[in-house]
Amino acid sequence: MPGFESIVDQEKPVRLLSNILQKGKIPHALLFTGIEGVGKRDAAIAFAMACNCMTTVSPTQPLKESGDIPHLEGRFPMVCGTCKSCRKIISGNHPDVISIQPQKGQILIGQIREICQTLSLKPYEASYRFVIITDAHTMNP
Secondary structure, three states, rough: OOOHHHHHHHHHHHHHHHHHHOOOOOOOOOOOOOOOOOHHHHHOOOOOOOHHHOEEEEOOOOEEEOOOOOOOOOOOOOOEEEEEEEHHHHHOOOOEEEEEOOEHHHOHHHHHHHHHHHHOOOOOOOOOOEEEOOHHHEEEE
């Protein structure tokens, strides 16, 4: 099942993201740093899924339909992986989870302008809109 439990050997980042969800105060931006292959993109996708999952699951609570992020009292939320939102995020087809990748070795200003325009609008179908910028170091000033 996708989600925070799929992120291996990253207890501190998972705990930090879980605390953000428990408090219900999602910051406008998060920066995931580290060496290549540690799971930064997976963590960002799991966080997007946890924020937008239509069915939230707690390790000690039964399935509960909700559009809100639950307060789980020290436990991290698990995503269902089967609702419409989760399936779209996993497949990379969710209109509110946008991925930016370098073109020709760098992230172009046109890509950023397009994202700025998209972010000025309300989410299409999710509670939160996410932009995941991979290889952000390829942006120029």
